[in-house]
Amino acid sequence: MVVFRCGSKDVVTSMKPTIPDPNHDHRQCVDQAIAVANRICRQNKTRFTKLRRRVLELIWTSHEPVGAYGVLALMNAETEGNVAPMTVYRAIDFLIENRLVHRIASRNAYVGCSHPDSPHAGQLIICNDCGRVGEILEDTITKAVAAGAERVGFDGVSSVIEIQGRCHDCRELSDIHGNAGA
């Protein structure tokens, strides 16, 4: 089973979609992310401040991962202010601790989390063509990792699982245009 969130609802599917449709209403993604963040932080008794909210919104600018300095640039572009890297990193750390954002270790970049409520660590799927990132919750992967870890005597396991390839949309595009296309 694949769970993925698009707009205001969870989509449960056995095949598609993974990374949101290019034509989806992205404002809904952002709105929901903020709404969920508000709730999660209330639950966690942590403070979803103006700064943290702003950083989260900027990370949710798209489904492509953003670097910390990318967020910084967006902030400084908007406000003509002079935000320091430290400020951004602290906000990102907070968001990660509250599971609202994922760090993509293989890219030194960050992406909004699609299921901050889920107790499981998801798997990130990263399209090398379009650069977008999605998140899947494959029980078989989670279980296989847990079983593998246990088998070798590993305790208290957390995992970084980043799957890189070409997404469904990009594959369709390339099928249409043919392999020899520029």
Add this chain to the structure above:
Amino acid sequence: MVVFRCGSKDVVTSMKPTIPDPNHDHRQCVDQAIAVANRICRQNKTRFTKLRRRVLELIWTSHEPVGAYGVLALMNAETEGNVAPMTVYRAIDFLIENRLVHRIASRNAYVGCSHPDSPHAGQLIICNDCGRVGEILEDTITKAVAAGAERVGFDGVSSVIEIQGRCHDCRELSDIHGNAGA
């Protein structure tokens, strides 16, 4: 099935060991790594130069991952010379391309590969206590990832799988000393 290399032989086991025993003869690990590298590079028709060999040896200093600048420091400590970062990075890139070394994305560090011949990407197990890194080849994980990727329409998949926890040795130690121990 878990495959792992200790000294001069492959160990196939369903439970232990994972990260080599603390008392193992590490010189054998290094010697074998160099021997294998020689063979692999001959097969690949790439040149296993003195510099590359030296960097590989330094990465194999232990089973803990080393940063590029760590290798650099070791080199400059040994020779009183003045090696530049670029030199180390180039050697590391070569070693990675020839599958003799893994990059640990979650730590910006590098570790010798235990099975450069295997066509499969392995999974790294990283002990947060002792810092050592091992490598497992869990078919169930590989297959689950491939299946998950395919299910969501992903192509040409490569994966970063880094499992973090506490290794068998460290768990035993902590069991002996009790949980309340300092």
Add this chain to the structure above:
DNA sequence: ATTTTATTGTTATACTATAACATATTTATT
């Protein structure tokens, strides 16, 4: 109101990685 705790501001610096071009070495070709 005051103390405590958490958040943000600010400056400086550490750590990681690559670009660009020069030189040297090895391999292939004549």
Add this chain to the structure above:
DNA sequence: AATAAATATGTTATAGTATAACAATAAAAT
């Protein structure tokens, strides 16, 4: 062997990522 082509290394500079340390502010608890 001499030359050309390809590969590897040296060198300098710089880009990109992340954190330390301390000051100032704002919110929560007593």
